Amino acid sequence: MFRHNLAYELKEVLRVREFVLWLMLFPIILGTLFKVAFGSIYSSELFDSIPVAVVKTSENAVADELLKALTEGEEPMLAATFTDAENAKQLLLDGDAEGILTIGESMELTVARTGMIPTMLQEIVSRCKLYETVIRDAIATDPASVETVVAKLSAEVNACREVSPAADNPDVYVQYFYNLIAMVAICGNMTGLHVSTNNQANQSQLGARKNCSATPKGIYLTAGLLGSCIAQSVSMVLCVTFLRFVLRVNFGGSLLLLYLAAILSGCLGVAFGFFIGSIGKMRHEGKSAIAITVSMALCFLSGLMMGNIKGILATKAPWVNRFNPVAIISDSFYCLNMYSDYRRFITKIIGILIYITVFTVLGVLFTRRKKYASI
Amino acid sequence: MKPTVVKIDNLVKRYGELVALDHFSLEIKEGEIFGLLGPNGSGKTTTINCLLSLLSFDKGEIEVFGREMTPTSYDIKREIGVIMQNVAVLDELSVRENIDYFCGLYIADKEKRKACVEDAIKFVGLEDFVNFRPKKLSGGLLRRLNIACGIAHKPKLIILDEPTVAVDPQSRNRILEGIQELNREGATVIYTSHYMEEVEQICTRIAIMDKGRKIAEGTKDELKGMIRNSESVSIEILELPDDVREKIAHLPHVYETEYDGTKLTVRCSGGRHNLIRILAVLQEAELGFGRVYSELPTLNDVFLEITGTALRDSKE
Numbered sequence: 210m211f212r213h214n215l216a217y218e219l220k221e222v223l224r225v226r227e228f229v230l231w232l233m234l235f236p237i238i239l240g241t242l243f244k245v246a247f248g249s250i251y252s253s254e255l256f257d258s259i260p261v262a263v264v265k266t267s268e269n270a271v272a273d274e275l276l277k278a279l280t281e282g283e284e285p286m287l288a289a290t291f292t293d294a295e296n297a298k299q300l301l302l303d304g305d306a307e308g309i310l311t312i313g314e315s316m317e318l319t320v321a322r323t324g325m326i327p328t329m330l331q332e333i334v335s336r337c338k339l340y341e342t343v344i345r346d347a348i349a350t351d352p353a354s355v356e357t358v359v360a361k362l363s364a365e366v367n368a369c370r371e372v373s374p375a376a377d378n379p380d381v382y383v384q385y386f387y388n389l390i391a392m393v394a395i396c397g398n399m400t401g402l403h404v405s406t407n408n409q410a411n412q413s414q415l416g417a418r419k420n421c422s423a424t425p426k427g428i429y430l431t432a433g434l435l436g437s438c439i440a441q442s443v444s445m446v447l448c449v450t451f452l453r454f455v456l457r458v459n460f461g462g463s464l465l466l467l468y469l470a471a472i473l474s475g476c477l478g479v480a481f482g483f484f485i486g487s488i489g490k491m492r493h494e495g496k497s498a499i500a501i502t503v504s505m506a507l508c509f510l511s512g513l514m515m516g517n518i519k520g521i522l523a524t525k526a527p528w529v530n531r532f533n534p535v536a537i538i539s540d541s542f543y544c545l546n547m548y549s550d551y552r553r554f555i556t557k558i559i560g561i562l563i564y565i566t567v568f569t570v571l572g573v574l575f576t577r578r579k580k581y582a583s584i
Numbered sequence: 585m586k587p588t589v590v591k592i593d594n595l596v597k598r599y600g601e602l603v604a605l606d607h608f609s610l611e612i613k614e615g616e617i618f619g620l621l622g623p624n625g626s627g628k629t630t631t632i633n634c635l636l637s638l639l640s641f642d643k644g645e646i647e648v649f650g651r652e653m654t655p656t657s658y659d660i661k662r663e664i665g666v667i668m669q670n671v672a673v674l675d676e677l678s679v680r681e682n683i684d685y686f687c688g689l690y691i692a693d694k695e696k697r698k699a700c701v702e703d704a705i706k707f708v709g710l711e712d713f714v715n716f717r718p719k720k721l722s723g724g725l726l727r728r729l730n731i732a733c734g735i736a737h738k739p740k741l742i743i744l745d746e747p748t749v750a751v752d753p754q755s756r757n758r759i760l761e762g763i764q765e766l767n768r769e770g771a772t773v774i775y776t777s778h779y780m781e782e783v784e785q786i787c788t789r790i791a792i793m794d795k796g797r798k799i800a801e802g803t804k805d806e807l808k809g810m811i812r813n814s815e816s817v818s819i820e821i822l823e824l825p826d827d828v829r830e831k832i833a834h835l836p837h838v839y840e841t842e843y844d845g846t847k848l849t850v851r852c853s854g855g856r857h858n859l860i861r862i863l864a865v866l867q868e869a870e871l872g873f874g875r876v877y878s879e880l881p882t883l884n885d886v887f888l889e890i891t892g893t894a895l896r897d898s899k900e
Contacts, residue, residue, distance in 0.1 A: 210688065210692050213689075213692070214689075217674075217677065217688075220676070220677065220681070221674055221676045221677060224677075225676055414669075414670045414671070415672045415673075417633075417638060417668060417672065418666060418668060418686070419689065420638055420655075421636045422661060423661045423662040423690045424658075424690075429689070580637060580638065581639055582599075582639070582640055584633055584638060
């Protein structure tokens with residue numbers, strides 16, 4: 210009887226249009242939109258070297274050294290074209306160079322327009338002039354220290370880099386994808402709610418019919434919950450697989466643990482819905498509205514709609530992040546990605562398991578009634 | 585004597601101040617089609633829900649097949665088929681899957697279940713719709729599916745709670761014939777309705793309920809025998825002098841006359857040839873008349889005489 214109930218629960222849940230739409234298609238669509246939106250942010254954030262025409266009118270070793278620091282490396286600030294004054298002018302007029310850097314006894318900059326890039330060039334040249342003065346002073350006062358001074362200044366000339374606190378993935382936008390997975394997980398409440406309504410005689414005629422049957426309540430209730438968890442797990446695996454392998458979102462960390470966290474999170478969503486459905490005598494529609502509202506509020510507080518909300522809460526009301534199940538879910542993915550040891554990840558998974566247990570136990574306590582005072 | 589299938593003794597169910605069932609007792613024998621007749625809100629569905637152990641009750645005892653009925657009496661429940669007032673099927677499953685699902689709540693053996701499902705499909709005449717989803721079925725077909733889901737496991741006791749509400753006449757007849765067929769095959773049936781014609785048509789014994797109480801019980805003839813009215817004669821007549829009406833009122837067995845200017849209604853209690861005697865009076869007075877018809881009492885008359893309100897007019 211258990212297998213019979215489980216098979217039909219799966220058949221039914223996977224055919225529910227809302228389930229397919231919200232838990233399978235919606236994350237794919239939203240994930241794609243995120244990728245498109247963040248993709249343009251990434252490309253706008255990439256630094257392109259500024260093209261400059263360099264005209265050398267006389268030898269200047271200090272300026273050469275500074276120019277070398279600016280034009281070499283993985284992401285050089287300047288892309289220099291060494292040429293004569295005539296050609297440099299043409300490059301500037303054609304827009305192939307943002308400025309002409311004339312190196313003689315000192316460095317001079319010629320630009321053809323105003324704007325951000327000419328201003329940046331102006332700033333770079335000003336700094337170079339300053340460094341040139343420092344180096345010349347060093348040569349004059351303590352020639353032995355020149356090498357050290359040049360090395361330090363060269364390092365300073367290169368762009369600053371953000372250093373990640375841990376190994377894998379410093380991508381700040383991946384947090385939105387964690388929140389998206391967490392949202393899919395918490396939306397599993399739809400199937401949990403469905404189990405609760407369909408098995409209680411005072412909630413639906415279907416529940417009444419089942420309660421009259423020769424199958425003990427524990428069997429069809431357990432089969433219903435398990436079926437919902439399986440269906441929800443399918444949608445979680447699908448969501449993570451799509452984000453990771455189709456949209457190529459770099460989640461870092463162990464993929465297997467990522468799937469495990471996603472599946473457990475989905476079960477949390479189901480348990481949450483089951484718990485909401487088991488409280489009181491309100492109609493299914495009312496409970497559904499409550500579940501959706503609470504879920505969306507939790508998603509908001511975890512940063513799905515506003516990325517910095519979690520940071521604000523961390524300083525103003527840290528307990529919200531600590532108890533918000535959606536935040537715990539997204540944090541579990543974050544920990545898996547950002548920390549090389551699994552201590553924090555395990556703590557988050559334990560939090561998820563506690564929520565699953567609490568919601569399920571309370572749900573069972575409320576739905577286990579055999580007789581009702583009114584139907 | 586046939587064994588008792590259902591015994592309800594002194595059942596009391598309260599919803600706060602409201603007494604939904606007031607010391608209600610009932611005994612149903614094997615092979616009966618027992619009708620629970622009463623207006624909406626009279627306590628029929630509450631009785632059924634208590635009987636099925638869905639509802640808790642304040643006082644009384646319920647036995648089914650000679651054993652106390654509890655929520656965990658799964659061996660008793662295995663022999664009961666329930667058809668609820670509202671259609672209770674799974675929207676995402678096809679007709680066949682729905683019947684198989686509900687049958688599977690009673691029968692674990694797959695082969696046995698398969699045969700039962702096919703029988704149920706044939707019984708309700710849904711052979712052409714087995715792969716349809718419930719949303720694609722008309723109201724009547726949906727009701728038939730609801731019935732198939734309740735009887736597929738071949739129960740010994742079938743409880744039907746207002747199964748013909750909002751059903752077209754064709755489907756209604758089919759449902760009523762089906763119930764009689766199930767009964768012929770050996771099932772005991774409890775049938776609740778506020779449609780007295782249906783109850784009169786199929787039930788072998790009837791209990792009339794009002795305000796949570798049983799106000800009468802018996803076969804339809806026994807119930808009709810409980811009231812004064814045995815025949816109502818109606819005559820379309822445009823002119824009726826008072827002396828003629830008086831003469832009719834004094835005929836044997838006539839206990840009430842009513843004239844509204846176009847129609848004379850004469851109510852008689854017992855006796856034969858009432859119609860002939862009334863017509864003889866009219867002919868003697870040389871009065872012309874139109875359509876004449878004689879009606880036997882209905883269960884509505886029984887309800888009317890006992891409660892003072894018509895069954896149809898009773899408040900919900």
